Amino acid sequence: MNNTARVLLAASVALALAACSKQVKEEPQPEPPAPVETAPVSDGRYTPADLDTDSCLRQRTVYFDFDQDVVRPEFQAIMACHAKYLGDRPGARVTLEGNADERGTREYNLGLGERRGNAVSGALQGAGGSAGQITVVSYGEERPVCTESNESCWQRNRRVEIVYTVR
Amino acid sequence: MKRILHLLALALLLPAGLVKAQGLDIGLVTGNESALPIAVVPMPYLGTSVAPDTDVAAVIRADLNRSGQFRALSEQDVIEKPIRGSEIKFPTWRVLKQDFVVVGRVLDAPDGGYRVEYELWDVARQERLLGLALAGRPRGMRDVAHQIADQIYEKILGVRGAFWTRIAYVTASGVGDNIQYSLMIADSDGYNPQTVVRSREPLLSPAWSPDGRRLAYVSFERGNSTIYIQEIATGAREVVAAFRGINGAPAFSPDGNRLALTLSRTGNPEIYVMDLASKSLTQLTNHYSIDTEPVWTPDGQSLIFTSDRSGRPNLYQVPASGGDATRLTFEGDSNAKASISFDGKKIAMAQGRGNVYRIAVLDRSFGGAGRWQTLSPGNLDESPSFAPNASMLLYATKEGGRGVLYAVSADGRVRQRLVLADGDVREPAWSPYRQR
Numbered sequence: 023m024n025n026t027a028r029v030l031l032a033a034s035v036a037l038a039l040a041a042c043s044k045q046v047k048e049e050p051q052p053e054p055p056a057p058v059e060t061a062p063v064s065d066g067r068y069t070p071a072d073l074d075t076d077s078c079l080r081q082r083t084v085y086f087d088f089d090q091d092v093v094r095p096e097f098q099a100i101m102a103c104h105a106k107y108l109g110d111r112p113g114a115r116v117t118l119e120g121n122a123d124e125r126g127t128r129e130y131n132l133g134l135g136e137r138r139g140n141a142v143s144g145a146l147q148g149a150g151g152s153a154g155q156i157t158v159v160s161y162g163e164e165r166p167v168c169t170e171s172n173e174s175c176w177q178r179n180r181r182v183e184i185v186y187t188v189r
Numbered sequence: 190m191k192r193i194l195h196l197l198a199l200a201l202l203l204p205a206g207l208v209k210a211q212g213l214d215i216g217l218v219t220g221n222e223s224a225l226p227i228a229v230v231p232m233p234y235l236g237t238s239v240a241p242d243t244d245v246a247a248v249i250r251a252d253l254n255r256s257g258q259f260r261a262l263s264e265q266d267v268i269e270k271p272i273r274g275s276e277i278k279f280p281t282w283r284v285l286k287q288d289f290v291v292v293g294r295v296l297d298a299p300d301g302g303y304r305v306e307y308e309l310w311d312v313a314r315q316e317r318l319l320g321l322a323l324a325g326r327p328r329g330m331r332d333v334a335h336q337i338a339d340q341i342y343e344k345i346l347g348v349r350g351a352f353w354t355r356i357a358y359v360t361a362s363g364v365g366d367n368i369q370y371s372l373m374i375a376d377s378d379g380y381n382p383q384t385v386v387r388s389r390e391p392l393l394s395p396a397w398s399p400d401g402r403r404l405a406y407v408s409f410e411r412g413n414s415t416i417y418i419q420e421i422a423t424g425a426r427e428v429v430a431a432f433r434g435i436n437g438a439p440a441f442s443p444d445g446n447r448l449a450l451t452l453s454r455t456g457n458p459e460i461y462v463m464d465l466a467s468k469s470l471t472q473l474t475n476h477y478s479i480d481t482e483p484v485w486t487p488d489g490q491s492l493i494f495t496s497d498r499s500g501r502p503n504l505y506q507v508p509a510s511g512g513d514a515t516r517l518t519f520e521g522d523s524n525a526k527a528s529i530s531f532d533g534k535k536i537a538m539a540q541g542r543g544n545v546y547r548i549a550v551l552d553r554s555f556g557g558a559g560r561w562q563t564l565s566p567g568n569l570d571e572s573p574s575f576a577p578n579a580s581m582l583l584y585a586t587k588e589g590g591r592g593v594l595y596a597v598s599a600d601g602r603v604r605q606r607l608v609l610a611d612g613d614v615r616e617p618a619w620s621p622y623r624q625r
Contacts (some may be wrong), residue, residue, distance in 0.1 A: 028423075091503070125546065127526040127539055127571055128393050128616070129438040129451065130502050131480035131496055132414065133458040137436055140456070159413050160435060164391035169590055171569060 049121060050071075065111040070189040078103035082184040084142055089126070091137040093145050100143040103183055109150030115188040116151075118142050120160040123176035128162055135160035135182075142182045158185075213574060224260040224603075225345065227253060227289040229281060230270050232305065236297035240472060241330045245295060245305055248334035249341070251378060252352040254401075255605050256342065256580050257598025273310045274317055277469060282312045283286035302326040305333055309341050309548050319437070331380055334551045351576040352377055352505060353619040355581060357385070357395040357404055358594060362612030374421065377576070377619070379594075379607035385421060398441045405429070405439035405448060418465075425465055429463065438482045442489050442509075449473075449492055451485035460494050462509065473511055481525045487533045492519065495525040504538060518551065520561055535599075537564070537573035537582055548573045548584045548597070564601040573621045581619035583607075 073079050080105075085098045093101060108114055120135030120142075139158035147153055168175035229250045234240035239443040246264075253259035262285065271277045272294045282290050291308030297432045302325055307320035319340060325333035332353060339350025354377045361370050370392040375382040386392065390409035397404060398418075405418045419426035434453030441448055448463045452470075460473040462484045474480040478498035484494055486506075493506050496514070502525040518524035523541035530536075533553075540549035540563070548565040550573075556563040564573075567586040574583045581596050592613035597604045607614075 089497075121335055124342060124543065124569065125541070126502065126523070127495065129481045130479060130497070132435050132437050133451075133453070135477070136458070158434075158455055161391065161409070162393075164393065164409070164519060171590070182291055 026085045026174075049054070051169065056158050068107045072107070073186060073189055076103065084138075084182045084184070086138050086180040086182075088123070088176070089134065089137070091141045093136070101142070102149050104151030105151045106144045108146060108155050109153065111189075112152070112155070113188060115144075116187065117156050117157045117159055117185045117187055119165075119183040119185055120158060120162075121165055121179055121181050121183070123179040124163050124166065124171065125176065126163075128164070131175045132160050132162035137149060138182045139182075142184070191406060193244075200465070204455070215354055215543075222260075224258055226262065226287045226290070227259050227283075227291065227341075227345075228262040228285065229253070229265055229288045230267055230293075231264065232293040232295055232307065233270075233272060234293070234295045234303075235272075235455050236295065236303070238297055241303050241331035242296060243334060245293070245330060245334045245337070246291075248331055248378075249338045252350075253341065253590040254340035255378065255596055255603065256599075257495075257600055257603035258342070258346060259582065274310055274320070277310060278310055279315050287312055287343065289341075291297065293337075298324045300324075300326075303333075305328060305330075305337065307337055309344060331376060335378075344417060348580065348621070349578050351578040351580060351619075351622065353623055355623070356594075357397065357616075357618040357620065358585075359392050359395065359616040360521045360614050361391075361592075373403070377596075383426075385419060386417075388424075394438055395616060396439045396441060397618060399443055399445045399621055401621045401623055403441075405441065407437050407439070416448075418448075429465070429468065434458075435481075440484050440492075441532065442485050443487055444489060449485060451481040451483070460492065460507070462492075462584075473507055473509075474514065475516075480505075484527050484529055485502055486529060488532055493527045493529065493536065495527070502541075504536065519558075520549065520551075520615060524549070528573045528575045528582070530575050531577055532579065535579060536577070538577060539571040539573065539584075544568065546570055548582065550599075557595075562601060564597050564599075565595070565604075570595075573615055574617050574622055576619050577622050583619055585615045 081100050118139040120139030121133035122134045139160055143156045143158055166179045168178045204495055228596055229246045232246045250261035253261050269281050271292050289531050290310045293305055296304045297621055298304040304322055304324045306322040308317055310317055323333045323336055324520040327562055334560050335353035338352040342350035355374050355379055357374045360370055363369050371387045372385040372395055372529045374381050374385055374393050383540045388408055388566055389409045393407045393447055395404050395406045403418055403420055407414050407416055415428055416430040416436045416439050417426045431449055432452050432454040439448050448465055449556055450461055451458050452461050458481050460480050462471045474497050478496050480496045482495040491508050495502050496505050502523040504518045504527050505516050506522050507514040521540040521542045524538045526539050528537045536551045536611050538549055539546050545568050547563050547570045550562045550564055551559045553559040570586045572585040581595055581598050583594055585592055585594055592615040594607045594614050594617050
């Protein structure tokens with residue numbers, strides 16, 4: 023009964039998809055890498071140019087499990103290099119934009135996005151960044167990068183984006 | 190079996206609705222066999238000027254149908270067209286199995302508008318239940334029709350009608366950098382949409398003041414979430430909360446003097462109550478969980494809010510003066526975003542089971558743990574909002590990848606889709622009664 027109902031509903035959604043033109047939101051284009059102007063430094067500290075060239079620093083999105091705010095182990099390397107950048111460059115500032123997938127209510131998801139932002143903030147502070155360099159903003163489910171209702175899309179939306187406001 | 194039939198009806202209606210999608214799609218999705226049969230006879234224009242562009246009888250019919258309490262005879266089945274009570278041939282309407290007949294006519298009003306005179310008759314008793322006249326400006330004839338529907342509804346059911354009310358909702362259109370968010374208000378049937386505020390940044394959580402003159406909402410136009418209160422008629426608005434962290438989920442108290450809201454200025458989302466005159470804040474919750482989406486009980490004595498303190502989101506109740514919160518929901522995996530009926534007896538919410546989110550209602554009329562009913566058949570149904578008489582609810586869902594609104598009767602038997610021409614529609618909020 024329940025299965026029949028699901029199949030019928032799925033059929034109706036499929037029909038609806040066929041009937042209307044699909045609007046897929048385009049992903050924001052990554053910023054084009056700026057030409058490297060500074061000379062390589064030898065003291066091991068990051069420079070602003072590294073944000074465009076360093077393969078670790080260029081990764082600025084941290085993904086999460088459903089309704090979770092734990093920074094998964096595979097993102098520890100990214101946490102470490104961004105924390106080092108903040109430590110190397112005390113004038114640098116980041117905004118951590120927390121996001122959630124569409125499941126759950128919008129206001130709850132604002133809270134969840136903030137929790138994720140705080141988790142990344144904590145990881146950055148634990149590895150060299152300082153609280154004064156970090157601002158957390160939660161957009162909840164309001165800024166999806168993908169608008170389909172399936173897990174492959176949802177997992178792209180459950181994220182924190184590290185945005186450098188001062189490099 | 191009944192549910193399968195309902196879904197079949199949905200499957201058949203959906204593609205046509207989305208292809209059309211210009212203006213409003215107000216096709217009934219499901220029907221209610223036990224509803225009261227009523228014939229609303231066309232009301233001709235008898236004046237000497239230009240006829241109104243509103244079919245008053247058609248608007249009344251659609252209103253009564255949407256409530257789920259009535260089954261209006263379709264216009265092509267209205268085989269006789271009396272316009273006065275004295276012209277009604279009762280045997281005809283008995284053969285058509287109609288319990289009630291409404292007749293009327295549209296006349297010119299001295300001020301350049303129109304005057305609708307109508308009568309409501311009980312067919313079995315051949316008795317006139319109502320004989321009234323309402324005047325309106327040429328552009329206000331839908332308002333007149335909604336008010337007539339309200340009078341008919343109240344006369345027969347003894348419950349105030351809520352057709353002459355409004356809805357607020359948020360639309361998002363465009364993609365990527367061109368996305369535009371709008372906070373809109375419209376008549377309760379989706380007609381006469383008007384923009385309240387437009388922004389390139391997200392807008393959410395509209396909430397009506399009890400007098401229906403102001404809306405509180407959340408806007409990201411300043412970069413972070415900020416709560417505004419805006420006067421609808423003038424557009425004048427003020428920032429009431431722009432603290433560090435989340436400023437969300439505004440809800441006016443029943444007396445309109447206070448605003449419940451969510452702030453995470455301490456680092457974690459908590460429920461606060463703001464005195465709107467002094468802007469002073471009282472913190473109601475203090476817990477490391479996410480506490481949000483407060484709504485007031487009608488007596489103003491307590492608030493019901495969403496919290497994940499048990500691990501997943503559920504509804505809790507807390508006294509407005511502060512104190513311990515009591516968990517209200519133990520069904521499904523999660524329960525969030527409460528809407529409370531005017532009498533405080535029913536709580537509607539978005540209930541999650543796995544990846545399926547539906548509108549569920551907890552009826553506490555009978556005491557104990559209450560009685561549960563699921564009102565919607567979708568997968569991502571959310572944001573329930575009761576009509577001021579609790580006869581219907583609005584909610585948001587997704588169809589074909591975009592947000593649409595549904596109106597559903599409180600018994601779940603009649604659902605009707607309200608779709609705008611373009612973009613995503615979400616966050617419906619039903620207004621209080623309008624004041625004449």
